[in-house]
Amino acid sequence: MHAPDPAHSHAWKPTPLAVLGGAPAFAEPLHVGRPNVPDRAKLLQRIEGALDRRWFTNDGPLVQEFEAALVRQLQVKHVVAMCNGTTALEIAIRALELKGEVIVPSFTFVATAHALQWQEITPVFADIEPATHLIDPAQVERLITPRTTGIIGVHTWGRPCDVAALAEIADRRGLTLLFDAAHAMGCTHRGVPIGRFGAAEVFSFHATKCVHSFEGGAVATNDDVLAEKLRLMRNFGFAGYDRVVYLGINGKLSEIHAAMGLTSLEDLPRVVAHNRRNFELYRQGLAGLPGLRLLDYDDAAAESRNYQYVVVECDPAASPLGRDELAAVLTAENVRARRYFYPGCHRMEPYRSLLPDALKRLPVTEEIVAKVLLLPTGPTLGETEILSVCGILHRAAAESVAVRGALPPPDGASPTSRIL
Numbered sequence: 001m002h003a004p005d006p007a008h009s010h011a012w013k014p015t016p017l018a019v020l021g022g023a024p025a026f027a028e029p030l031h032v033g034r035p036n037v038p039d040r041a042k043l044l045q046r047i048e049g050a051l052d053r054r055w056f057t058n059d060g061p062l063v064q065e066f067e068a069a070l071v072r073q074l075q076v077k078h079v080v081a082m083c084n085g086t087t088a089l090e091i092a093i094r095a096l097e098l099k100g101e102v103i104v105p106s107f108t109f110v111a112t113a114h115a116l117q118w119q120e121i122t123p124v125f126a127d128i129e130p131a132t133h134l135i136d137p138a139q140v141e142r143l144i145t146p147r148t149t150g151i152i153g154v155h156t157w158g159r160p161c162d163v164a165a166l167a168e169i170a171d172r173r174g175l176t177l178l179f180d181a182a183h184a185m186g187c188t189h190r191g192v193p194i195g196r197f198g199a200a201e202v203f204s205f206h207a208t209k210c211v212h213s214f215e216g217g218a219v220a221t222n223d224d225v226l227a228e229k230l231r232l233m234r235n236f237g238f239a240g241y242d243r244v245v246y247l248g249i250n251g252k253l254s255e256i257h258a259a260m261g262l263t264s265l266e267d268l269p270r271v272v273a274h275n276r277r278n279f280e281l282y283r284q285g286l287a288g289l290p291g292l293r294l295l296d297y298d299d300a301a302a303e304s305r306n307y308q309y310v311v312v313e314c315d316p317a318a319s320p321l322g323r324d325e326l327a328a329v330l331t332a333e334n335v336r337a338r339r340y341f342y343p344g345c346h347r348m349e350p351y352r353s354l355l356p357d358a359l360k361r362l363p364v365t366e367e368i369v370a371k372v373l374l375l376p377t378g379p380t381l382g383e384t385e386i387l388s389v390c391g392i393l394h395r396a397a398a399e400s401v402a403v404r405g406a407l408p409p410p411d412g413a414s415p416t417s418r419i420l
């Protein structure tokens with residue numbers, strides 16, 4: 001373990017742990033998904049340009065430039081930028097004419113399910129594979145009914161779903177395959193950028209993402225007809241002044257957002273390189289912690305990964321402290337570790353009430369939501385912070401009896417469950 005740098009603003013205090021009465025290790029909170037700030041001068045120059053042009057929205061030049069840059073990045077024919085990832089999902093689902101039932105993982109951000117339910121399409125929750133946290137194609141096949149029209153795979157943590165298995169099922173059963181690629185900018189599958197699979201792939205450029213536009217999203221597709229429909233739908237169905245040819249909504253991205261999106265996309269190599277270094281530091285720093293598994297990349301030599309999420313699983317049978325206890329220890333130190341996607345969409349409303357039977361077929365999801373903890377990363381964190389976070393976890397394990405005694409009982413109403 002390296003000695004902490006006392007001059008650093010996040011100076012690390014080795015003893016005692018904050019849950020045991022010490023001062024928090026970090027004066028400022030360390031967040032999961034803290035927004036990245038790309039080249040300010042470039043961003044401000046682009047914003048100045050938009051102000052000078054007085055062209056703020058409605059398919060302006062920065063949106064067009066952002067879409068063209070994304071086409072190059074994703075090596076796909078069309079990218080249609082939207083105001084956020086959820087709207088992009090909703091518009092893609094509508095443009096693809098999905099209805100009835102669509103199979104999705106429950107282990108995802110709730111927007112994936114909401115984008116269906118919002119349009120009165122039933123999300124049918126499928127379980128995930130324990131090693132990868134990705135939708136289980138074998139169960140997808142079993143969940144198909146005469147009402148099923150599509151499958152939405154989620155490339156959770158930027159790891160590609162089993163694209164070939166899902167595509168084979170979709171083709172054979174006449175279903176539409178859509179991907180939620182909100183986590184997957186800059187990632188590849190068999191050397192091909194995520195963005196080129198299925199009928200379409202949907203990205204989020206929310207401020208927490210490695211490429212962001214404050215808020216924003218996009219649909220990527222190789223289908224010319226679909227792309228045209230998406231463009232019409234995001235702009236009220238307007239096909240020119242005074243000519244509405246389609247049912248549409250306002251899903252447009254503004255110029256200011258596109259200015260950030262473009263500048264952030266240019267910054268992606270730096271962000272990924274930094275996150276990758278952080279990931280290696282976590283790997284070293286977490287080694288030897290009983291019951292704690294870092295979700296690693298066994299394909300990193302052949303594939304691109306963006307390393308924007310550091311995901312650990314806490315095995316309650318092997319770890320001296322449970323996941324929520326570790327989260328409480330970290331929170332006390334001002335390390336805002338998060339329990340994504342706790343408790344699973346199937347336990348959130350309206351799905352909990354509408355689909356009460358779903359949890360019976362989601363044993364892996366139930367297990368994973370109880371184990372997963374995300375640790376902070378990103379360009380504002382360096383070696384000092386990451387080794388400090390790992391040091392806290394080692395000390396918590398070593399002092400687990402005292403830590404457990406100091407924490408409130410896990411009753412669902414503890415301070416931790418309110419914070420997380």
Ligand SMILES: Cc1ncc(COP(=O)(O)O)c(C=O)c1O
Nearest residue numbers: 084085086109111182204205206
């Ligand atoms: C997997 C997933 N899908 C969809 C979304 C929704 O995107 P947005 O926040 O841009 O609406 C997010 C996150 O924000 C996400 O993580």
